[in-house]
Amino acid sequence: MESRGVNGADRSNGRTGIMRRSCDQCRTRKVGCDRGSPCSNCASSGINCTHSTIASKTVAPKQRVLISAQYEQKIDQIAKGIDSLTVLLSQNASRGVEKSETALVWHPSQASSDKDIAAHQTRLSSHGGDAQWDHSAHIIKFVKAVVDNRNPQYGDSPSEVVASLKKLLEILNAPATTLQTSHKFQISNNAANSPPMPPLEAVVNALRWAKDHQGYARIARIAQILPVDQFTEICRKVYFAVDDYSELDLILANGYLSYVFSERILVSGLSDYRKYFQICRENFHNGLAQLPLFLPPSMEIIAALTLGAFDSIANSNATKSWTFISAATNLCQTLGYHRLSPRMEGMDQSSQEAQNRLFWTIYKIDKGLSLQLGRPSNMRDDEITLLPDTPEPLYTRLGRIQGKVYDQLYSPVGLSRPSHERGNIAQTLAGQVRDIINETHSEALDATTRIIDDQTDPMQRILLQCDLVCQSSLLAMILRAVPVAPGLPSDVSDDCIAVARDVFDIHQKCMADLRSCKEPSLVTQYLSWAILHIPFVPFSILFTHAIQFIDTGDLDRLDRFALSLKIDTYDNRGESITHPYRVYELLYPTLVPISLGDLDLSGRFGMETDAEDLFNDEFQILDPDPFGLSDWYYSNQQIMRLLGEDVTL
Numbered sequence: 001m002e003s004r005g006v007n008g009a010d011r012s013n014g015r016t017g018i019m020r021r022s023c024d025q026c027r028t029r030k031v032g033c034d035r036g037s038p039c040s041n042c043a044s045s046g047i048n049c050t051h052s053t054i055a056s057k058t059v060a061p062k063q064r065v066l067i068s069a070q071y072e073q074k075i076d077q078i079a080k081g082i083d084s085l086t087v088l089l090s091q092n093a094s095r096g097v098e099k100s101e102t103a104l105v106w107h108p109s110q111a112s113s114d115k116d117i118a119a120h121q122t123r124l125s126s127h128g129g130d131a132q133w134d135h136s137a138h139i140i141k142f143v144k145a146v147v148d149n150r151n152p153q154y155g156d157s158p159s160e161v162v163a164s165l166k167k168l169l170e171i172l173n174a175p176a177t178t179l180q181t182s183h184k185f186q187i188s189n190n191a192a193n194s195p196p197m198p199p200l201e202a203v204v205n206a207l208r209w210a211k212d213h214q215g216y217a218r219i220a221r222i223a224q225i226l227p228v229d230q231f232t233e234i235c236r237k238v239y240f241a242v243d244d245y246s247e248l249d250l251i252l253a254n255g256y257l258s259y260v261f262s263e264r265i266l267v268s269g270l271s272d273y274r275k276y277f278q279i280c281r282e283n284f285h286n287g288l289a290q291l292p293l294f295l296p297p298s299m300e301i302i303a304a305l306t307l308g309a310f311d312s313i314a315n316s317n318a319t320k321s322w323t324f325i326s327a328a329t330n331l332c333q334t335l336g337y338h339r340l341s342p343r344m345e346g347m348d349q350s351s352q353e354a355q356n357r358l359f360w361t362i363y364k365i366d367k368g369l370s371l372q373l374g375r376p377s378n379m380r381d382d383e384i385t386l387l388p389d390t391p392e393p394l395y396t397r398l399g400r401i402q403g404k405v406y407d408q409l410y411s412p413v414g415l416s417r418p419s420h421e422r423g424n425i426a427q428t429l430a431g432q433v434r435d436i437i438n439e440t441h442s443e444a445l446d447a448t449t450r451i452i453d454d455q456t457d458p459m460q461r462i463l464l465q466c467d468l469v470c471q472s473s474l475l476a477m478i479l480r481a482v483p484v485a486p487g488l489p490s491d492v493s494d495d496c497i498a499v500a501r502d503v504f505d506i507h508q509k510c511m512a513d514l515r516s517c518k519e520p521s522l523v524t525q526y527l528s529w530a531i532l533h534i535p536f537v538p539f540s541i542l543f544t545h546a547i548q549f550i551d552t553g554d555l556d557r558l559d560r561f562a563l564s565l566k567i568d569t570y571d572n573r574g575e576s577i578t579h580p581y582r583v584y585e586l587l588y589p590t591l592v593p594i595s596l597g598d599l600d601l602s603g604r605f606g607m608e609t610d611a612e613d614l615f616n617d618e619f620q621i622l623d624p625d626p627f628g629l630s631d632w633y634y635s636n637q638q639i640m641r642l643l644g645e646d647v648t649l
Contacts, residue, residue, distance in 0.1 A: 018136045023049045034577040057279055082164040194250070194284045198257065198276035200239055206260045206276075207232050209267075217460045223261050224361040225310075227354050231256040248300055249285035254280040266459065266519055284311065288324075297331040302358060305331070311364050316528045322369050328362050329378040338384045360388060364399035371406045372535055375639050394436055398471065405474065409481045417628045421484040426481040433475045440467050462517075465510040465528055470534040472503045477537045481629060490548065496546055500538035504557045511564045527565065532640065540636045 025048075026033035026041055033039045040050030118297045197203075212217055214228055222231075231252065237245045238253045258280035263272045288308045295301050307330040312321035332338060337359040347355075364377060370377040381403060387397045406423050417425075443465040447457070479496035490497075510530075514522045530536075539561065546554040 001239070004569055019049060024052055024178065025049065079164060130545050139530065195286065196279060197239070197254075197283070198261075198279055202272065202276055203239060203257060205493045206257065206264055206273075207235060209264060213457075216263075216457045217463050218263050220254065221261075223612070225306050226252070226256075226299075227350075230354070247287060247290070248304060251284060252300060252307070253290075253306045254283040254287065255304065255311070258284055259307075263523065266517065266522070269519075282313075295327065297334040299335075299355065299358065300339075302328050302335075302362070304329050306358065306362055306365070309362075309369075313365070313369075313533050314525050316529050316532050318369060318372055318532070321365070322375070324372060325362060325365050325369060326378050329366055332359055332362060333379070333383075338379060338386055340387070359386065360396050360399075364395050367399040367402040367406075368533055371402045371410075372533060372640060374406070374410070374634075376411070377403055377406070394439060394467075397432070398436055398474070400612060401436075402474065404429055405478055409478065410633050412608070415633070418634060421481045426478050430475060430478045430482075433471060433478060437468065437471050437475065440464055440471060443470070452520065461502045462510065462513045462522075464507065465513065466530050469503060469510055469530045470482070472499060472506060473530075473534050473536055473538055476500045476503060477535060477540060480537060480541060480632070490545070492541060492545060496541060500541040500545075501557065503538040503614045504542070504561055508560065520549065531565075535640050537636055540632070544632075 021027075022033035022035060023042060024038050026039060027044075029041075031041060033041060036043075036049075037051075042049035120518060167267070210219055211228055211232065214223060217230065221226075233255065234249050235253045237243070237249055258277055261273050261280060262278035264270075265277060284307070288311075291304075295305075305324045308324040309321045309328065312318070336353060363384075366378050367377075381400065404425075406414070408417075409422060409429075414422065414425075444461055447461040447464060476496055476499045479493060479499055480495050482496065484493050486493060507530075510526065511523070514526055539558065544553045544556060545551060546558065
């Protein structure tokens with residue numbers, strides 16, 4: 001740009017450029033100035049000619065700042081990225097979130113100051129809340145400042161980027177969205193594609209019966225996963241498909257109906273109910289097998305996985321149950337079921353109670369499988385801030401103890417503890433289990449009284465006896481970790497031996513009651529839950545004790561225990577060799593390599609020399625603890641894993 005009042009050609013001829021700018025008066029009047037001192041205009045007007053600034057020859061002329069095509073391209077890329085993020089979050093939001101989640105998300109935009117934001121973050125920290133990026137108060141505050149045009153560079157008309165940020169802000173202030181999944185449940189209400197279902201009349205009768213008997217122990221147990229009314233509504237959606245239903249609805253309906261029909265079999269014994277049970281169970285298994293690896297977190301998905309874990313335990317498949325319950329615990333933690341948070345303040349009480357019951361049911365199964373399989377739990381107690389009901393249910397308390405038994409006694413860390421430290425922990429846990437056993441005894445006595453009075457829930461007393469077997473077996477496992485005084489002939493305390501014997505006695509009573517019901521499925525379920533799900537350590541404890549001391553009473557208990565597991569329909573040609581009866585039947589004869597009638601069992605070693613040498617050589621009875629607690633535990637784990645296999649002859 002040329003200096004004003006100077007001809008470009010003259011400058012090229014070597015004329016010195018004028019160093020003085022137009023005078024202040026000429027500039028104000030906007031007239032040409034000859035830059036004299038004074039200029040001709042000021043001289044003719046008789047006014048003072050002044051110059052406020054002198055142009056510097058060394059200052060380079062300024063250039064106009066232009067936005068190049070490269071910068072424009074970068075701005076377009078940023079705008080497209082924000083638009084893509086907006087679309088992604090909008091799609092997730094459109095998938096729908098549970099009503100409880102919608103009502104309970106704290107909106108950071110409501111914070112009026114940094115102090116309010118800090119106070120909210122403190123509350124989240126105290127309740128164990130997760131700080132997620134899409135709900136960060138700092139990010140939202142920054143975005144809000146941009147869209148409010150607090151930066152003058154955006155002018156009065158928002159740019160395309162600012163418009164996208166406004167949309168993003170709306171989504172960030174909306175309720176929390178769920179994770180995106182590549183799998184979408186296919187609609188399956190087409191009769192041609194849907195699997196066969198039991199007749200409507202039978203389903204309605206079963207649902208009415210379950211609703212009228214919600215106080216029964218078995219119905220109350222399934223209601224811990226989802227309320228009976230919610231299960232009923234899902235079944236209604238499947239059978240009266242006014243609107244489309246999903247594969248998930250079909251899985252939940254068949255899982256619940258199979259459970260209810262199995263209960264109806266116990267009450268009526270009708271063959272039709274057994275057929276309906278088989279239909280629903282097959283549909284349920286097929287539906288579970290088609291679930292994808294990545295699932296959208298929702299209460300219904302978690303309930304379906306929990307039903308799968310229940311069913312797998314009932315069918316003696318702990319590994320499959322662990323897969324289901326691990327997925328369920330992962331989704332629980334994704335949705336924050338394990339934490340207290342401000343989101344729960346607006347949830348209605350019935351929904352909150354149903355959510356809490358579901359979580360604690362999963363918690364109990366997870367802890368039990370952890371102890372059975374010898375694996376760390378999917379949920380650490382230190383991470384759980386959700387408070388159980390008051391008073392805390394027995395099954396929740398037992399789950400906590402199961403978790404501690406593995407973590408503090410039988411995990412690699414627990415087994416490496418000094419024996420005296422491990423013994424103190426075991427005594428504390430044993431006291432807690434004894435309290436639960438005493439409460440269960442009281443409940444069983446009350447149940448017996450109610451049955452005599454009005455025939456209410458005849459199965460409750462049997463179920464409580466099954467619970468006593470599980471609880472007492474757990475107590476024996478805890479006491480097995482208590483070290484004995486040095487110099488004693490046995491490595492197992494007398495208290496542990498006594499508890500193990502009590503377990504066998506309770507088991508015999510329980511089996512007698514189960515067989516009196518004349519329903520083989522009850523015996524199968526008992527074996528799955530009481531003998532396999534809870535590591536049945538009394539057998540290995542008395543097995544070792546009988547070998548070491550040649551105790552005829554314990555030998556008789558082991559013999560009766562093995563015979564009690566025999567199913568009436570047992571067939572050597574078709575039964576699995578790893579069925580509990582077959583395993584224990586094969587183990588028991590190893591205790592008596594020679595006829596007991598040929599031995600003088602008046603004392604511990606009151607036998608002929610050859611027989612004594614035989615026992616010493618085969619079982620090393622002179623060494624009370626040849627392997628140690630860790631080897632005993634892992635050996636018992638091998639037996640329990642064997643029982644969970646399905647190896648046929």
